[in-house]
Amino acid sequence: MAIMSTPTTFRPVLERIAEEIERTPGSGRPADYIPALAARDPRRFGMAVAEPDGTVYGVGDWREPFSAQSITKVFTLALDLAREGDALWEHVGREPSGNPFNSLVQLEYENGIPRNPFINAGALVVTDRLHTRTGDAAGELLAFLRAESGNPDLTHDEEVAASEAAHGDRNAALAHFMASYGNIDNPVPVLLEQYFRQCSVTASCADLALATGFLARHGIRADGTRLLSRSRAKQVNAVMLTCGTYDAAGDFAHRVGLPGKSGVGGGIIAVVPGHCTLCVWSPGLDERGNSVAGVAALDRFTTLTGLSVF
Amino acid sequence: MAIMSTPTTFRPVLERIAEEIERTPGSGRPADYIPALAARDPRRFGMAVAEPDGTVYGVGDWREPFSAQSITKVFTLALDLAREGDALWEHVGREPSGNPFNSLVQLEYENGIPRNPFINAGALVVTDRLHTRTGDAAGELLAFLRAESGNPDLTHDEEVAASEAAHGDRNAALAHFMASYGNIDNPVPVLLEQYFRQCSVTASCADLALATGFLARHGIRADGTRLLSRSRAKQVNAVMLTCGTYDAAGDFAHRVGLPGKSGVGGGIIAVVPGHCTLCVWSPGLDERGNSVAGVAALDRFTTLTGLSVF
Amino acid sequence: MAIMSTPTTFRPVLERIAEEIERTPGSGRPADYIPALAARDPRRFGMAVAEPDGTVYGVGDWREPFSAQSITKVFTLALDLAREGDALWEHVGREPSGNPFNSLVQLEYENGIPRNPFINAGALVVTDRLHTRTGDAAGELLAFLRAESGNPDLTHDEEVAASEAAHGDRNAALAHFMASYGNIDNPVPVLLEQYFRQCSVTASCADLALATGFLARHGIRADGTRLLSRSRAKQVNAVMLTCGTYDAAGDFAHRVGLPGKSGVGGGIIAVVPGHCTLCVWSPGLDERGNSVAGVAALDRFTTLTGLSVF
Amino acid sequence: MAIMSTPTTFRPVLERIAEEIERTPGSGRPADYIPALAARDPRRFGMAVAEPDGTVYGVGDWREPFSAQSITKVFTLALDLAREGDALWEHVGREPSGNPFNSLVQLEYENGIPRNPFINAGALVVTDRLHTRTGDAAGELLAFLRAESGNPDLTHDEEVAASEAAHGDRNAALAHFMASYGNIDNPVPVLLEQYFRQCSVTASCADLALATGFLARHGIRADGTRLLSRSRAKQVNAVMLTCGTYDAAGDFAHRVGLPGKSGVGGGIIAVVPGHCTLCVWSPGLDERGNSVAGVAALDRFTTLTGLSVF
Incomplete structure (x- = not known):
């Protein structure tokens, strides 16, 4: 991190x-599987940076x-790791999937244990377990996001x-399939309702950059209390790096x-561990489901600032 | 990197x-597919750190x-990236494979383009291309390692x-299979000979920690000349992190x-980018092909020093 | 069919x-995924032959x-082919699956079109379509079986x-997965209820040998009316031969x-086309889900009588 | 077989x-992976029937x-079954593959044992074993075909x-891959030479219909000697029916x-067991590798004569 910017x-x-993004409108298309997402203008663009002390600013x-x-x-x-710790890893792996994000194939070959918590199958397991522990997974998430974003x-x-x-x-299909292996605790309809509510959270770049701050602060929440140990915060960052962008994590x-x-x-x-968190938004997606302008903007950010973990 | 050690x-x-490794002998077993590897004592252990200026020291x-x-x-x-640049990425991907390191399955589904340069299929492609460009891939490698390690x-x-x-x-089988898709330039027997010679390089922790130094120096060789641009050196680190340890990269x-x-x-x-490189050796492997004591030692190193990219 | 028995x-x-079956009790085990099946004595054995004219007799x-x-x-x-004819084959294939009977893998690679009507996914499609056409698939099945068996x-x-x-x-999981590809007409819970009722039909060897008679009579029902054309009856026999015994059809x-x-x-x-139909029952299954004594008895039957399509 | 023709x-x-085939020229294309096959006129058409007594006649x-x-x-x-009997089935299966004919995928999941003797991998195993037993697999084949066809x-x-x-x-690739599992006896280059010579046999419809006669005669060769037992001849017919036309066996x-x-x-x-054998030829192939006019002609033959095993 030699060229560290202040x-x-x-x-x-x-x-x-x-400016650069505006000059080169992306080729991406909004997700079209539900009307509410398909209606967004793919040229919209926003980006925010949050510093560990809670300062946040942005563009667009x-x-x-x-x-x-x-x-x-x-x-x-x-939130689930904070409650049950490493026991979670008996129910979901932390390896890249090498397959599209909703693939059933790997799940079948590996007996109902999803590859990682960020493919849909793995996220369903996490929500299922969080719901068992809190009685209201989607509500727990909302409370956390409100608190961290203010x-x-x-x-x-x-x-x-x-x-x-x-x-x-x-x-x-994913939930029933994992249930057939005994890897889902709650009734499938209950789990799905929680999961769809979770995914429907609406927030801005500012909100999400701030809410991610605990990962730049090595596990410390906005109010100074600890959510995760330093080691566990590092692990979440590792899973994000290796599995966070569907089938394009390597890219x-x-x-x-x-x-x-x-x-x-x-x-x-x-996340730039120890330095800042970012959130970028632009609805046009590439064929792997990632925002075209979003990836381009983050690429430019690390190039211009020299901030990268490598 | 808050707890940075000097x-x-x-x-x-x-x-x-x-000391810790010696007290807790690992459960790993040497690779047994060829006699020369099977004969090594699994309790052997060595570890070296090389600083960007070429200082190297170690234990065991x-x-x-x-x-x-x-x-x-x-x-x-x-070496191949230094010669042909991004053209390489049309012949080999840079995504984690999600499959054991010698799998043919993904290769078949993806038309002879290996997932990344570190699974065997991908490494064969890289050696094939380097051989086409140099006329002696294994020799080119040897010259480089000798120069960097001194x-x-x-x-x-x-x-x-x-x-x-x-x-x-x-x-x-891998080489012929990719050749059937037109993704191998040299005759398969020529390629295999180069590849087996490449893999047979014998070097110490000190040698390899020094030879890896260009990745901590953002692309600069031991003699101060540039092998890779800063951006490309960063990319090699990224591929190592996401794909460098077979099917255990996430772990x-x-x-x-x-x-x-x-x-x-x-x-x-x-590699600790900007800071140092490490090499650890102990022949006992886990079931995914990684040194048991080696992973444990690196785990302890990052825990004790706080040096981690996350 | 040179050694044809009268x-x-x-x-x-x-x-x-x-007698032979009794002397060599099989090694099979009853299906154990539901209690009602697990409770059956694996040594029970019965076998019936029905001639095209409706004569039926048996042993055990x-x-x-x-x-x-x-x-x-x-x-x-x-029943569905009789109603919609070849249109069915746009929604389900007729190729052997090469995978266990409840596999999701092939379904995913082939966009929600099951390989054949006898794997679970394919049977769900057939029941779904029959239900759409009759309003009561399980009832339609029951009426047919009662009529044919008398x-x-x-x-x-x-x-x-x-x-x-x-x-x-x-x-x-299978039903929701196919529904995600648009290959299921009815709500999944409705379909599943029909399907589970269908599978729960209880009948004897005598009943089922008689009910299968239309396939030996080239499409003619017990009352002399035609259910299927000769060509289509032949096709059902072909699908049974290539796909009728899960992953053991070749064997x-x-x-x-x-x-x-x-x-x-x-x-x-x-089915011995043109000659007779058989039904054998013994609850002990092999690892691929077929009755051990049942397959052995049919093997002996074709060996002793020379009746085989080959 | 009610409408049996004499x-x-x-x-x-x-x-x-x-006549029908001539009026409706097929849409198929010759195989194009080697020039010698690509050069054939896709409109050529021939068909022969051989009776068990060696009478043969044809059209086109x-x-x-x-x-x-x-x-x-x-x-x-x-030829290999005649020599080693059921021991062969420990090295190759007899289940449909459910995958294109040269797939490596199933081979990997099943530890180097090909699904059946008619996919390329399985045929390589058969030729390998026949070569071990005869010292000249391709020569043995040629001698057999000459004798049977006269x-x-x-x-x-x-x-x-x-x-x-x-x-x-x-x-x-297939041969080396199976060799890595210990399922190939001969050096891969030796095996491949035998295999490519075997595949290059040139023969007419008349020749091949006659050479297939032993399967209609339940194992008896043209000269009245027995090649296979009745039971084993039946088994070869069964494997042909379930696995003989690549990924289109069900169809x-x-x-x-x-x-x-x-x-x-x-x-x-x-083969019409007990009655006759057929050979049809027309170079235009469908996308699964089967002759378009050839399948159409056989379809018409069984429809017009009522000769079918079902």
Whole structure:
């Protein structure tokens, strides 16, 4: 990290990135499996940086709420790890999947244990276990996000959740399949309702950059209490780096070089351990489900600042 | 990297690790597919750290030569990237494989393009391309390792190479299979000979820690010339982190948190970008082909020093 | 068919087989995934032959009702083909699966179109389509079986159906997965209820040998009306021969050489086109889900009578 | 087999089929992986029927030699079974593959034991074993075909064999892969030379219909000696029916309803056990490697004569 920027130099970097992105509109397309996502304008773009002390600033649509979707998997993972610790890893692996994010193939060959917590199957296991431990996984998530972002209005989008449920056959298949191996505790319909509510969280770049702060602070929450041990916070970053961007984790590590997690709503969060967290949003996705402008913006950020874990 | 140790404090760390390893002999077993590897004592242990300026020190059998095997894949990758650049990525991917290191399955589903340069299929492609560009891939590798380590005696082990060739049906299958997709340039027997010679390189922890130095120096060789651009050196580190330890890359990232590359000879190299490189050796392997004591030692190193990319 | 027996010689053949089976108790075990099946004595054995004119006779427990399970897939296939004809084949294939009977893998690679109507996924598609066309697939099946067997008491076992439903996660996964590809018409819970009722049909060897008669009569029902054209009856026999015994169809063709269909209740039906139909029952299953004594008895039958399609 | 034709009525049937085929030129294309096959006119068509007593007659190009290719797998299977009996089945299975004919995937999941003797991997195993037992597998095959067909001029096409060898990477991969599991006895280059010579046999419809006669005669050769027991001849027919037409065995059984084996030269042999054998040839292939006009002609034959095993 030889070319380390001081935080105050992030602003011009963000402005330069926003200009570049605006000049080269991406080729991505919004997720189209539910209407609420398909309707977003793919040219929207926002980016925020949060410093460990809670300072946050951004460019473009950085205060515009969007559907967090799979980004929420980072937070449910952290919340469940905080409660049950390593016992979780008997129910979900932490290896890259080498397959598209909703694949059933690997699940079948590996007896109902999903490869990692960020493919859909693994996220269902995490939510299932968090729900068993809290009685309200989606509510627990919401409370956490509100507290960390300082935004009490942050909430679920019931329309998105209903729409996900109406198109939820693939996730229902995953949940029933794992249940057939004894790897799901709650009734499948209960789990799916929790899961779809979780994914429907609507938040802005500012909200999510702030909420990710505990991973830059080595496990410490915004109020100074500890959520995860230093070692466990490091582990979450490791899982993000190796598994956070679906079937493109290697490419993301190669281009961006930061732990990151994307969602089909077009958002991506990223962590510079010890320094800052980022969230970028633009709804146009590539064929692997990651925001085209989002990945490009993070690529430029690490190139311009020299901030990368490698 | 808040708890950063100064280099001079590495010595006591290494000594402490060596003591711990000695007290808890690992359960691993040497690779047994060729006699030359099977004969090594699994309790042997050595570890070396090299600083960017070329200072190197170690503990245990850190000056004992061992069979580098797959560790050489990092160097052929760097040497080929230095020559042909991004064109390489049209012939080999950079995503984790999610399958054991010699799997043909993914290769078939993806039309002869290996997932990454560190599974055997991908390493064969890299060696094939380097051989086309240099006329002597194994010789090019040897020259590089000698120059970086400053050890002119470093060489191939012809007995190991012959033994690999005699047990080489799986690699021959991989090479012919990719050739059927047009992804191999040289005649398969020529390629295999180069590949087995490459894998048979014998070097010590000291040699390999020094030879890896260009990845801590962001692409600069020992003599100050540039092998790779900063961006490309970062990319090699990224591929190591996501794909460097066979089917255990996620677990290695989780425990150790450094770019690393293992070999079935029991060696592992690792990089702390900007700070140092490490090489550890102990012949006892776990069921995924990584040195048991080697992973444990690197795990302790990052825990004790706080040096991790996360 | 050079050594053709006359029908009247079948009796001593059946008696001889029953004696042999009794002397060599099989090594099979009853299906244990639901209590109602697990409780059956694996040494029970019955076998019936039905001639095209409706004459039926048997040995052992040939009048004992047992759970027909997957044997019912032959009848729903025929009933749906009779209604929609070749349009069915756009929704389910007719190739052997090369995988265990409840595999999701092939389904994923082939976009939700099951390989054939006798793996669970394919049978779900057939029942779904029959239900759409009749409003009561399980009832339609029951009416057909009663009419063909002349047994008005033949019925569903509600306890078995409930037990299947309670252990139905794998089938629920299959149904939701195909629904995600648009290959299921009815709501998944409706389909599953129909499917579990269908599988719970309880019938004897006599009943099922008679009910299979239309396949020996080239499509003609017991009352002389035509269910299927000659060509289509031949096709159902072909699918039974290539796909009727789960992952052991090749072995069954090799040993027995007749179109056949097995169920995890321990029953197997078989057809000698133009000559007779058979049903054998013994609850002990081999590891691929076929009745050990049942396959052995059919093997002996074709060897002793020379009746085989090859 | 109710509508059984007497042999003398086959002539008008063949003529009618030839007329129909001529009126509806198929959409198939010749195999193009080697020049010698690609050059054949896809509109060529021939068909021969051989009766058990050695009478043979035909229509169209039924005396024109063509490349037998995979049709030879039936004869090497029979020749090896005649020598080693059931021991063969420990080295190759007899289940349909459910995958394209040269797939490595299933081979990997099943530890180097090919699914059946008609996929390329399985045919390599059979040739390997026959070569070990005879010292000249390809010569043994040639002697058998000459004797059965009564055609002493029947021979290998050395140009085709050389061309196969020049494009043989996929088969080399299969052979090396199985060798890595210990399932190949001979050196891979020796095996491949035998295999490519075997596939290069050039013969006419008349030759191949006659050579297949032993399968209609329940194991008896043209000279009245026994090659296979009745039971084993039946088994070869069973394997042909379930596995003889690559990934289309179910469809072929469904349409044609006879044991059959196709080759990429455009030929198909078929057996009506106890009655006759057929060979049809037309070079245009469908996407699964079977002759379009050939399958259509056999379909018409069984429809017009009522001869089908079902």
